[in-house]
Amino acid sequence: MTIDQEKLVLPKAESWQMFNAISPKYDQLNHLLSFGLDRGWRKSLVTWLPSRRDLRVLDLATGTGDVLITLLKKSFNIDSACGVDLAEEMLKIAQRKVREAQLSDRVSFQKGDAAQIPYPDESFDVVTMAFGIRNTPAPDKVLKEMLRVLKKGGRVIILEFSLPADPFLRGLQLFYLRRIVPLVGGMVSGNAQAYRYLNQTIETFPSGEAFYELLEDAGFQIVSSQALTFGSATIYKGDKV
Numbered sequence: 001m002t003i004d005q006e007k008l009v010l011p012k013a014e015s016w017q018m019f020n021a022i023s024p025k026y027d028q029l030n031h032l033l034s035f036g037l038d039r040g041w042r043k044s045l046v047t048w049l050p051s052r053r054d055l056r057v058l059d060l061a062t063g064t065g066d067v068l069i070t071l072l073k074k075s076f077n078i079d080s081a082c083g084v085d086l087a088e089e090m091l092k093i094a095q096r097k098v099r100e101a102q103l104s105d106r107v108s109f110q111k112g113d114a115a116q117i118p119y120p121d122e123s124f125d126v127v128t129m130a131f132g133i134r135n136t137p138a139p140d141k142v143l144k145e146m147l148r149v150l151k152k153g154g155r156v157i158i159l160e161f162s163l164p165a166d167p168f169l170r171g172l173q174l175f176y177l178r179r180i181v182p183l184v185g186g187m188v189s190g191n192a193q194a195y196r197y198l199n200q201t202i203e204t205f206p207s208g209e210a211f212y213e214l215l216e217d218a219g220f221q222i223v224s225s226q227a228l229t230f231g232s233a234t235i236y237k238g239d240k241v
């Protein structure tokens with residue numbers, strides 16, 4: 001089954017408001033619904049960081065800050081990092097978690113749109129985005145903005161849900177996404193619509209080769225990817241040369 005963008009239970013442009021609403025339960029449900037796999041997926045991002053030191057990192061759709069906290073804890077190559085998101089309630093949680101992790105002196109947060117990044121050209125060595133680009137109405141615009149704020153020699157690293165190529169595993173994942181996720185997500189967060197939106201956006205997202213094309217059209221080069229957990233999620237990398 002494919003779902004037209006117009007038939008999503010919520011327009012992508014309004015998704016940040018839904019994230020504000022579910023923010024108190026967001027982390028708990030992430031870990032519960034992914035059986036804790038989301039933590040390992042974010043850790044895998046570290047292996048894609050450039051090997052040079054003193055990196056300045058921007059994390060778009062930073063949400064509750066888990067990508068930045070993971071990167072800063074696991075890599076010695078990062079000097080400082082900024083997180084951008086449209087959902088203020090998610091950012092408040094991110095700020096608290098960064099304080100608790102004693103990383104406040106190296107991390108700042110700003111409310112902003114990934115399609116209009118609130119930083120000047122060539123400000124960062126790395127731009128990351130985990131489970132965010134799927135929620136934006138115009139991913140091509142976001143990718144162009146990422147390219148703009150990256151320094152020459154910089155890198156974009158994107159983590160996003162995908163579907164396994166194996167038909168049996170794909171069927172299993174679709175059953176889980178369509179039937180179980182909205183049920184459990186709805187019960188715990190009180191917002192079943194948010195978790196129907198999740199499966200709809202995963203099913204309609206242009207993953208794999210189609211996403212390579214988007215990256216290359218935006219101007220990224222040396223594009224590559226890594227499938228995680230049989231292809232349930234994918235890390236994409238592109239360089240600004």
Ligand SMILES: C[S@@+](CC[C@H](N)C(=O)[O-])C[C@H]1O[C@@H](n2cnc3c(N)ncnc32)[C@H](O)[C@@H]1O
Pocket residue numbers: 015016017019020060061062063064065066067084085086087090112113114115129130131132135136
């Ligand atoms: C699924 S969460 C991902 C959060 C975090 N990156 C993680 O790994 O858990 C998606 C986030 O994208 C944010 N978002 C949606 N549209 C956005 C936009 N246009 N610009 C910036 N953030 C956006 C939402 O507010 C939400 O916090």
